[in-house]
Amino acid sequence: MVDERIKILDEPLDSQEVIDLVASPAAGAIDVFIGTVRNSTQNKSVQRLEFESYDSMAIKEISKIIEKASEKWPVIKMAVYHRKGILDIGDIAVVIAVSSPHRKAAFEACQFAIDTLKETVPIWKKEVFDDGEVWVAAHP
Amino acid sequence: MVDERIKILDEPLDSQEVIDLVASPAAGAIDVFIGTVRNSTQNKSVQRLEFESYDSMAIKEISKIIEKASEKWPVIKMAVYHRKGILDIGDIAVVIAVSSPHRKAAFEACQFAIDTLKETVPIWKKEVFDDGEVWVAAHP
Amino acid sequence: MVKVKLFGIAKDIVSASYFEAESGVTVNHLKQNMIAQYPAFSNLRSVLVAVNDEYALDDVVIYENDDVAIIPPVSGG
Amino acid sequence: MVKVKLFGIAKDIVSASYFEAESGVTVNHLKQNMIAQYPAFSNLRSVLVAVNDEYALDDVVIYENDDVAIIPPVSGG
Numbered sequence: 001m002v003d004e005r006i007k008i009l010d011e012p013l014d015s016q017e018v019i020d021l022v023a024s025p026a027a028g029a030i031d032v033f034i035g036t037v038r039n040s041t042q043n044k045s046v047q048r049l050e051f052e053s054y055d056s057m058a059i060k061e062i063s064k065i066i067e068k069a070s071e072k073w074p075v076i077k078m079a080v081y082h083r084k085g086i087l088d089i090g091d092i093a094v095v096i097a098v099s100s101p102h103r104k105a106a107f108e109a110c111q112f113a114i115d116t117l118k119e120t121v122p123i124w125k126k127e128v129f130d131d132g133e134v135w136v137a138a139h140p
Numbered sequence: 141m142v143d144e145r146i147k148i149l150d151e152p153l154d155s156q157e158v159i160d161l162v163a164s165p166a167a168g169a170i171d172v173f174i175g176t177v178r179n180s181t182q183n184k185s186v187q188r189l190e191f192e193s194y195d196s197m198a199i200k201e202i203s204k205i206i207e208k209a210s211e212k213w214p215v216i217k218m219a220v221y222h223r224k225g226i227l228d229i230g231d232i233a234v235v236i237a238v239s240s241p242h243r244k245a246a247f248e249a250c251q252f253a254i255d256t257l258k259e260t261v262p263i264w265k266k267e268v269f270d271d272g273e274v275w276v277a278a279h280p
Numbered sequence: 281m282v283k284v285k286l287f288g289i290a291k292d293i294v295s296a297s298y299f300e301a302e303s304g305v306t307v308n309h310l311k312q313n314m315i316a317q318y319p320a321f322s323n324l325r326s327v328l329v330a331v332n333d334e335y336a337l338d339d340v341v342i343y344e345n346d347d348v349a350i351i352p353p354v355s356g357g
Numbered sequence: 358m359v360k361v362k363l364f365g366i367a368k369d370i371v372s373a374s375y376f377e378a379e380s381g382v383t384v385n386h387l388k389q390n391m392i393a394q395y396p397a398f399s400n401l402r403s404v405l406v407a408v409n410d411e412y413a414l415d416d417v418v419i420y421e422n423d424d425v426a427i428i429p430p431v432s433g434g
Binding site: 015016019023024025026027028029030031032033034035036037038039040089090099101103106107110111114 | 163164169179230247
């Protein structure tokens, strides 16, 4: 089984900590995805984001993603940290780090992980605007 | 023109420093590629790597890559640090960080940058084994 | 009774963190019941149910000791 | 004379960091001359020449004040 580290935290994420978790003498490549809070969405100015998480299930779903990624690519180690609570512009919402012998697999596994996380992991994001708020993706 | 930072250093690279350079309130995604020294290549155990760089030209060629990437994708900021000198197993040879409003562009621009860097940037890597050494890719 | 956890917009719709469901009903029954009681659920892109931290099919039966949650469309990352 | 910088395996082949070339010759002439003097260059995957920090085409003429370098196959990253 692949070496995995998963955390859901309500304090600021440290991307270097996540990167350090996947270092390996067998790795030639590490790809890191960092999701940050943008100051606007669909041309509307964003004040802040609020993330809610169903922690126990979210951790299990992230673990499934890592397992699936390591079946598809030669992943050495993978770490996923997700933030919850109130986030300001520029704050880090998620960090995913993947190490692999070669770079192509690291890129592909990392992109697969964030794409799948956004589809399956029970975490919800509310965008707060000057004039209201909306749960992202809730409605068609 | 895109905000770019390029360095070629003969001291250990700090991936967090490179990441910090591309942070932006307009960014929803940062992709980071970290190339590290593997303990083996083609089933041969590697002792260390030695990188040589034609600095002035290497910086210009990296700048061209960033320019091209920002023509192809909505890059906000891009930073490339490359190491030279003697590197041990696990050391970081290169860090590329790209910020973009959305993740797909960040992944694609980052992968384009490392792929192109390996083709055009005048930096050379010598692999040192127990029983000899070889300039990588020199011969067909 | 089964205490059904609510998250995100589901919590806003019900105006509570929990919803009380009968024990012994199917996931499908639970969802239909929620929609009947709170029509706003029918406007969502999807409504899934998790039982014991796993997405559950419609015919799964929920019991008092199960960990049940309504999963509105996720939007992490 | 033009001082031609050597890097990587090019430095090893010539056993020096520089090579002296005539001023006023083309990049192609420089390469042919290097291969004639050091046949090991013909075994490389490629030999390019940079003039003033840019890859130069074969017909570019090099002069004393140009910054000229032999670029053997690169392998950074």
